[in-house]
Amino acid sequence: MEAFAKGSLPPVPLKAVVRHLLRGCRSCSALLASSFEGLGPARGIEASPESSRAYDEALDRTFSTLRFQQQYHRSEEIRQRRVAALLEAGGGLQALIDRSEISLQGLGVLRALLDRSWAVRHENPQEMVELARFAVRLAGTLNPRWHDEKDAADWQARAWGELGNALRARDDLDEAERAFGTAFSFLLQSSGDLRLKARLHDLHASFLGARRRFDLAFTALDIVH
Known part of the structure; x- marks a missing residue:
């Protein structure tokens, strides 16, 4: 129960503990009451076989979804590292496209492109723009199975903001202004992540400085800080 309260149980025993609690164990509920405010011992309500089966089926669906989500994020982390290594080896976006065995889609590739675009901002503004532009394309194709509308809007706002900054660095200020406009449009549809908001306003401040709109x-x- 201590591991459950701390959130450190792995999925299989976690599933068993949740099922046990849902069946109304008074002693275990009492043990957890100090860790979870408002959680008290069960009041002696016995679960019927039908409700127990319903609980089990709901838990099975929930844990199955969690397993698939974990697998998705693990695979995307692997893909991100692989794409990042290829980009760091040189050759830019074209070298990545030439590797036909790599599927250029998904969050892992998107993250790698954004990271590399930022990394080359000083020595290669052209590559910075190319990578950010491709990231914008990928951000609009994230699988809705893994990314709800707000999460997808987060990534589109981020990608468009990075493209706006890349264009600003290359002195394409008119196109940069349009890119920032799109970024802030997506921000309005996003999850409200404060780090994303701060990032966009920070990048936009650099653009406004380049436009001499001090x-x-x-x-x-001021919004950032």
């Missing part, structure tokens, strides 16, 4: 740039920085 009053607006300072306002954007």
Whole structure:
């Protein structure tokens, strides 16, 4: 029960503990009451066989979904590391496209592109733009099975913001302005992540400075800080 309260149980025993609690164990509920406010001992309500089966089926579906999500994120982390290594080896986006065995889609590739785009901002503004532009394309194709509308909007806002910054670094200020406009449109549809909001306003402040709109740039920085 201590491991359950700390959230350190692996999936299989966690599933068994949740089932046990849902069946109304008074002693275990009492043990957990100090860790979870409002959770008290069961009041002697016995679960019927039908409700027990319903609980079990609901838990099976929930844990199955969690397992698939974990597998998805693990596979995307592997893909991110692989794509990052290829990009760091040189050759830019074209070298990545030439590797036909790599599927250029999904969150892992998107993350790797955004990270590399930022990494080359000083020495290669052209590559920075190319990678960010491809990231924008990928951000619009994230699988809705794993990314709900708000999460997808988060990544589209991030990708468009990074593209706007890359275009600003290359002095394409008109296109950069359009990219930032799209980024903030997606931000309005997003999850409200504060780090994303701060990132976009920070990048936008640099753009506003390049446009010599210093009053607006300072306002954007005030939002960040």
